[in-house]
Amino acid sequence: MSAPTYDLGKLHGGLRLQAHKQMSTAEPIRQVPVPAQLILPITQHAGDPAQPVVDIGEHVLKGQLIAKCEDALGAPVHASSSGKVIAIEPWPVSRRYGEDAPCIVIECDGEDTAIESDEDFAAYDTLSSEALLNRILQGGIVGLGGAVFPTAQKLMQANTCDIEFLILNGVECEPYISCDDVLMREHGRQVIGGAQILMHALSIDACYIAVESDKPIAIRNLAEVLGEVDDPRIVIKQVPTIYPSGGEDQLVQLVTNREVPSGGLPGDVACLVQNVGTAAAIHHWMVDHEPLISRITTVTGDGIATPMNVEARLGTTVENIVKFAGGYTENADQLIIGGPMTGKSVTSDRVPLVKATNCILVMSQTAPAKPEMPCIRCGDCAAVCPVQLLPQQLFWYTCADDEKKMRSHGLIDCIECGCCDLICPSHIPLTANFRTAKARIREQADEKARAERARHRFEARNDRLERSQQQRDEELARQKATARRAGPDAIAEILRRKQDKTDED
Amino acid sequence: MEFARREAPYLAPRVDVSSMMLQVLVALIPAALAHVWYFGPGFLFNLIVASIFCVGSEALMMKARGRNPQIALADYSALVTAALLAFALPSLTPWWVTATGALFAVIVAKHLYGGIGFNIFNPAMAGYVVILVAYPMEMNLWVAPRMGDIDYINLTVLQTIVYTLSGTLPDALSFDAISRATPLDAMQSGLRTMRTYTEIRTNPMMGDFGGRGWEWIGNFFAIGGFWLLVKKIIRWQIPMGVFAGLLLPAGLMFIVDQSTNASPGFYLFSGATILCAFFIATDPVSAATSPKGRFVYGVGIGLLIYLIRKWGSYADGVAFAVLIMNMATPAIDYITRPHIVGHKNAVHPR
Numbered sequence: 001m002s003a004p005t006y007d008l009g010k011l012h013g014g015l016r017l018q019a020h021k022q023m024s025t026a027e028p029i030r031q032v033p034v035p036a037q038l039i040l041p042i043t044q045h046a047g048d049p050a051q052p053v054v055d056i057g058e059h060v061l062k063g064q065l066i067a068k069c070e071d072a073l074g075a076p077v078h079a080s081s082s083g084k085v086i087a088i089e090p091w092p093v094s095r096r097y098g099e100d101a102p103c104i105v106i107e108c109d110g111e112d113t114a115i116e117s118d119e120d121f122a123a124y125d126t127l128s129s130e131a132l133l134n135r136i137l138q139g140g141i142v143g144l145g146g147a148v149f150p151t152a153q154k155l156m157q158a159n160t161c162d163i164e165f166l167i168l169n170g171v172e173c174e175p176y177i178s179c180d181d182v183l184m185r186e187h188g189r190q191v192i193g194g195a196q197i198l199m200h201a202l203s204i205d206a207c208y209i210a211v212e213s214d215k216p217i218a219i220r221n222l223a224e225v226l227g228e229v230d231d232p233r234i235v236i237k238q239v240p241t242i243y244p245s246g247g248e249d250q251l252v253q254l255v256t257n258r259e260v261p262s263g264g265l266p267g268d269v270a271c272l273v274q275n276v277g278t279a280a281a282i283h284h285w286m287v288d289h290e291p292l293i294s295r296i297t298t299v300t301g302d303g304i305a306t307p308m309n310v311e312a313r314l315g316t317t318v319e320n321i322v323k324f325a326g327g328y329t330e331n332a333d334q335l336i337i338g339g340p341m342t343g344k345s346v347t348s349d350r351v352p353l354v355k356a357t358n359c360i361l362v363m364s365q366t367a368p369a370k371p372e373m374p375c376i377r378c379g380d381c382a383a384v385c386p387v388q389l390l391p392q393q394l395f396w397y398t399c400a401d402d403e404k405k406m407r408s409h410g411l412i413d414c415i416e417c418g419c420c421d422l423i424c425p426s427h428i429p430l431t432a433n434f435r436t437a438k439a440r441i442r443e444q445a446d447e448k449a450r451a452e453r454a455r456h457r458f459e460a461r462n463d464r465l466e467r468s469q470q471q472r473d474e475e476l477a478r479q480k481a482t483a484r485r486a487g488p489d490a491i492a493e494i495l496r497r498k499q500d501k502t503d504e505d
Numbered sequence: 506m507e508f509a510r511r512e513a514p515y516l517a518p519r520v521d522v523s524s525m526m527l528q529v530l531v532a533l534i535p536a537a538l539a540h541v542w543y544f545g546p547g548f549l550f551n552l553i554v555a556s557i558f559c560v561g562s563e564a565l566m567m568k569a570r571g572r573n574p575q576i577a578l579a580d581y582s583a584l585v586t587a588a589l590l591a592f593a594l595p596s597l598t599p600w601w602v603t604a605t606g607a608l609f610a611v612i613v614a615k616h617l618y619g620g621i622g623f624n625i626f627n628p629a630m631a632g633y634v635v636i637l638v639a640y641p642m643e644m645n646l647w648v649a650p651r652m653g654d655i656d657y658i659n660l661t662v663l664q665t666i667v668y669t670l671s672g673t674l675p676d677a678l679s680f681d682a683i684s685r686a687t688p689l690d691a692m693q694s695g696l697r698t699m700r701t702y703t704e705i706r707t708n709p710m711m712g713d714f715g716g717r718g719w720e721w722i723g724n725f726f727a728i729g730g731f732w733l734l735v736k737k738i739i740r741w742q743i744p745m746g747v748f749a750g751l752l753l754p755a756g757l758m759f760i761v762d763q764s765t766n767a768s769p770g771f772y773l774f775s776g777a778t779i780l781c782a783f784f785i786a787t788d789p790v791s792a793a794t795s796p797k798g799r800f801v802y803g804v805g806i807g808l809l810i811y812l813i814r815k816w817g818s819y820a821d822g823v824a825f826a827v828l829i830m831n832m833a834t835p836a837i838d839y840i841t842r843p844h845i846v847g848h849k850n851a852v853h854p855r
Contacts, residue, residue: 344513373621375622376622383796
């Protein structure tokens with residue numbers, strides 16, 4: 001049994017937050033029954049939307065492909081249970097504020113019949129890296145930590161770099177969320193198995209599983225499984241319980257003491273980070289041959305009657321899951337998909353559980369928000385910023401809309417972790433401010449690019465017109481010259497030919 | 506069910522400006538008591554006058570600027586300004602002198618620049634400098650500190666009130682009888698009239714390090730300052746910078762020539778050094794804001810205090826040092842930006 005080892009690197013700043021995790025980890029993971037209706041958005045990943053391959057009225061089986069994507073820039077969607085496709089229509093989703101997204105609606109038949117695959121499933125270690133990546137793509141696997149980046153694509157990118165370490169992210173630093181914790185407690189074997197498959201895909205021999213120090217049970221269980229599996233390539237690393245140690249770049253820094261370059265990827269410093277849930281999903285797909293059709297999610301917060309971790313089919317509405325967890329308490333006030341630091345505030349519980357949904361957090365009304373006061377430049381925000389920005393200066397420049405200064409003060413490097421907001425004595429919503437400023441800069445850049453493109457088009461058109469005019473002129477001059485050389489008879493001949501042509505028309 | 510929509514993060518902020526300012530005020534209490542013990546109750550009356558004018562003018566300025574005065578008053582920053590100003594004043598100061606300083610601090614140095622957060626200069630120091638220049642005689646009348654063994658004439662509470670309100674002393678007393686040159690004054694003029702450091706120090710007024718009374722008030726400022734450090738209301742860079750900037754040159758000069766230079770201990774414990782290091786220079790609004798920048802800013806203040814005390818025409822120089830470094834703040838902040846994570850060996854330079 002390998003003992004957990006400690007971190008090498010150090011994170012700048014960060015916050016020790018009240019975890020609120022015990023409220024949802026007391027009981028084991030519970031299965032939410034298959035609902036009467038499943039709502040499956042065709043975009044549950046970062047990238048191009050998948051294309052529906054089923055028709056309305058068609059009967060589908062559990063695990064059947066219902067939306068496919070052409071290449072690794074997306075992830076296919078599978079039916080989470082058997083039933084009839086009754087609609088393909090816009091539905092509220094948690095990924096975009098106030099906007100509906102196209103979803104495939106399945107009316108379940110309650111049989112939950114799984115599709116029988118005619119494919120032969122070769123063991124993962126007999127597959128080439130490319131074939132394995134293709135398999136992972138077919139399973140609809142995406143990053144389950146919340147970013148839902150298609151895993152196959154991430155692995156493909158990583159394979160273009162010289163990767164040394166696979167880092168499995170079991171840090172889960174945001175308060176309230178405990179789905180990775182319980183996964184590691186109960187499904188350690190899948191996590192470790194996933195790590196082995198990922199190492200094979202990357203052709204590397206080193207994997208760190210990083211877990212926050214406040215998850216001793218998970219660490220113990222992983223260590224036990226690791227002892228049974230006896231794989232010396234995998235090492236468990238305990239990282240300090242400090243938010244946001246679970247951010248991808250922050251974790252690389254903690255585990256390897258390497259800084260991911262600005263605008264770069266962990267691959268630039270020879271690392272690849274995958275969430276433990278993703279590893280387990282890969283294992284489930286490669287070994288048990290079930291694509292990504294369900295996930296573990298934490299239903300918690302003081303707005304939930306009995307907080308717990310559940311495993312539910314993708315497409316189950318939040319409303320259904322909350323009902324399973326005893327419903328709302330009477331002071332439930334806001335619904336957040338994700339954690340309390342970076343999650344998305346959602347106005348309706350009709351949104352479905354998707355691949356990204358690691359937490360359904362319902363909080364009660366807290367004390368009324370204190371009024372925003374002027375920044376007094378106390379610098380507490382700079383002290384907690386994990387990327388060592390000076391939010392107080394950045395705030396000043398966002399107010400002045402000074403793009404050059406915003407860039408030179410690292411606006412683009414802001415990871416929007418929200419630490420500065422919590423520590424700000426003037427209660428300035430810094431993160432929201434930076435988010436808007438980033439969007440504004442992006443918009444301006446897009447606009448500029450658009451204008452540039454339009455200018456190019458316009459100039460190209462002018463050039464083209466000029467060129468063809470020139471060609472016509474030259475041709476005319478050439479004909480004239482020929483005619484002159486040929487003398488008056490030839491000219492008469494040409495005129496006659498032209499006349500004939502006009503007559504024919 | 507429908508829910509409210511908010512912006513992440515959703516957790517409530519942990520601290521607020523009011524409680525920070527309140528803690529600064531609390532941290533000043535030990536030194537305030539010491540001040541009253543050594544220099545009489547005058548400090549309290551100055552504090553009351555300064556508070557009335559600071560808070561009053563803050564409310565009026567907020568009204569004049571079309572804002573809710575309660576927002577500004579709730580942060581207690583006007584009271585902090587008043588307290589710092591009161592600490593800078595001799596214990597016997599007529600009310601109009603204090604009022605002038607308070608009004609200038611809040612109206613000109615603070616609100617004409619846009620109120621809290623936007624003022625370039627430390628309001629209390631700006632106010633103090635104005636009265637230092639406008640009322641040089643009044644600002645030099647420091648009474649002798651309570652010393653026990655040597656002559657010490659204590660004004661009664663009533664006499665102090667009368668002086669604060671009217672600027673006149675009881676008939677039997679003259680200023681010469683109760684006022685003393687401050688240790689800093691005595692040291693500066695002593696050294697300039699070719700007396701040696703050891704000679705000047707024979708005056709019992711000089712105390713152990715920085716002068717009777719003064720050094721103890723300094724100790725109490727330090728206690729409050731350490732408490733603020735522990736509570737993370739202030740951070741170490743500025744105080745340590747001030748000490749480094751002042752004590753290193755003072756120490757070097759003292760090693761080179763012990764007769765014409767005062768000891769670093771004297772520089773540390775006399776005048777407003779410790780008050781400045783923990784309470785004045787640490788005003789976040791007018792100080793540099795990056796961690797490295799704050800140290801540079803502190804060193805600059807310390808160095809300027811040394812230069813002014815050693816070669817300038819003012820005995821202390823804290824206020825000028827702070828105001829001069831206030832001007833350098835934007836440049837310091839720009840130059841001392843910390844290294845942003847991910848930019849060390851940038852593969853993708855912007």
